[in-house]
Amino acid sequence: MKLGVSTYSYWHFTPEQVPIETVIGKAAELNLDGIEILHRQMASEEKPYLQNLKRDAFIQGLDLYALSIHQGFVSPNPGERDKNINHTIHCIELAYDLGIPAIRLNSGRWGTIKSFDKLMQHGGDEPVLPGYIEDDAFDWIIESIEKCLPFAEKNGVILGLENHWGLTNSPKGVNRIVSAIDSDWLMVTMDCGNFLADPYKKLEQISHQAALVHAKTYYGGGEWYTLELDYERIAGILRAVGFKGYISIEFEGKADADIGVPKSVDLLREAFQI
Numbered sequence: 001m002k003l004g005v006s007t008y009s010y011w012h013f014t015p016e017q018v019p020i021e022t023v024i025g026k027a028a029e030l031n032l033d034g035i036e037i038l039h040r041q042m043a044s045e046e047k048p049y050l051q052n053l054k055r056d057a058f059i060q061g062l063d064l065y066a067l068s069i070h071q072g073f074v075s076p077n078p079g080e081r082d083k084n085i086n087h088t089i090h091c092i093e094l095a096y097d098l099g100i101p102a103i104r105l106n107s108g109r110w111g112t113i114k115s116f117d118k119l120m121q122h123g124g125d126e127p128v129l130p131g132y133i134e135d136d137a138f139d140w141i142i143e144s145i146e147k148c149l150p151f152a153e154k155n156g157v158i159l160g161l162e163n164h165w166g167l168t169n170s171p172k173g174v175n176r177i178v179s180a181i182d183s184d185w186l187m188v189t190m191d192c193g194n195f196l197a198d199p200y201k202k203l204e205q206i207s208h209q210a211a212l213v214h215a216k217t218y219y220g221g222g223e224w225y226t227l228e229l230d231y232e233r234i235a236g237i238l239r240a241v242g243f244k245g246y247i248s249i250e251f252e253g254k255a256d257a258d259i260g261v262p263k264s265v266d267l268l269r270e271a272f273q274i
Contacts, residue, residue, distance in 0.1 A: 001238070001274050002033040002246050004065055006214070007041050009251035012223055017041060018257075026258075030265050034063030036248045037098070039069065039091060050095075050097050065246050066212055067095045067159070070274065072108020074145035074167060075139045076129070079152075084108070085144050086157075087149045102191045102211055105159045107141045107177065111167025120225055124165040137167055142180050152185040160189035160211045163202075166270035169194075171205035178209055178217050187211035189260050192234055193227055193252070200233055208241045215247050217264040220255025229269035247262050247272055 011018040017060050020037055027035050035057065043049060057064050064194065069091040071084040077137045088105070095103050113126040128134060152159050167173045178186055188209040193216030195202040215234075218226040247268055251260045268274075 001244060001272055002063075002065075002274050003249070003265065003268055003272070004032050004034040004036060004063070004246050004259060005030075005249040005265075006036040006038060006066075008036075008038040008068065009249055010257040010265075011038070011041055012138075013040075017043075019043065019058055024053070024060055025260070027062055028060035032062065032265065034246065035227050036066040036068055036104075036246075037064060037100070038046060038068045039060055039094070045094060047097070050094070050250065054098055054194060062097050063246075064100045065249060066104060067091060067102075068104040069079060069106075070076065070079070071106055072111075073141045074108035074110055075140065076132060076136070079145050082138055085147050088144075088148045092148065092155050092157045092159075093153045101156060102158040102160050102187075102189075104212070104214075105145070105161045106164050107161065107167045110137070114160060119165065120196075124169040124194070125204070126166065133212045138173075138176060138180075141167060141177055145177070145181060145186060149181070149183050149185055153183070157185075158211050159186050160192050161186065161270070162189040162214070163194045163206060164191065165194070171195075171202045173194060174206050175209075187189075189214060191250075192216055192229055192231075193250070196225070196227070198260045199227070199229065200237065203234060204237050207243065210241070210243055210245070212245055213238065213243070213247050214250045215264070216250045216252050217250070217260065217267065219253040219260040219263050221256060223252050226253075231268060235272045242259045247274070 190210040191214040
């Protein structure tokens with residue numbers, strides 16, 4: 001396994017954005033193997049910017065191993081789903097330009113709970129949109145991902161479906177989507193901090209499909225919630241299925257990132273023996 005950090009660890013959607021170039025430098029100082037780029041943190045999508053990021057990472061001895069993007073396919077409106085499909089295809093092509101082999105994929109959610117804080121109070125679950133059933137949403141998600149997969153294969157970019165609230169708030173939901181689609185280019189981004197109750201049994205159920213692992217840490221207390229995760233136990237779960245990819249730090253605490261990220265690196269290096 002390799003250890004990297006998401007640029008998100010240094011920027012939690014505050015008004016003052018942290019440049020990705022800054023995170024590349026900090027990751028190199030910490031002797032990490034690579035970085036995951038948060039799409040919303042990119043200053044530009046122009047070719048010179050993309051190629052300079054790629055050059056900077058290479059010179060610093062770092063992989064660009066994942067692009068974390070946002071989209072949602074849970075909508076009864078075909079036009080809205082098409083917009084998110086097109087966004088995903090665009091991001092697949094951005095990943096290709098950056099030499100990135102995987103993107104984080106979201107299923108989306110109903111949006112019937114608007115506040116993220118309230119969503120967390122409900123454990124990440126929300127009521128179905130009136131007039132529809134969950135099967136409708138799964139059909140929309142599966143159909144939308146199928147439209148993205150030819151572009152993923154063409155560009156050599158794995159789509160890593162994350163357990164990320166809503167329809168993927170349970171291993172059953174994640175596995176239902178992945179098993180419905182026969183493609184080597186759809187796998188799982190296993191987020192260790194997104195199963196709020198009984199996480200280990202749930203992580204075991206999606207670990208066999210993992211292409212990427214998000215390791216959340218919460219030094220200083222979590223921005224939205226705090227979990228006490230046993231990463232030695234999680235390391236055992238991943239070894240049991242032969243996982244050899246990236247452990248990607250998502251520091252989500254209130255402590256300064258220059259304190260929280262190095263502590264996270266020490267924690268995960270010890271837990272995973274990497």
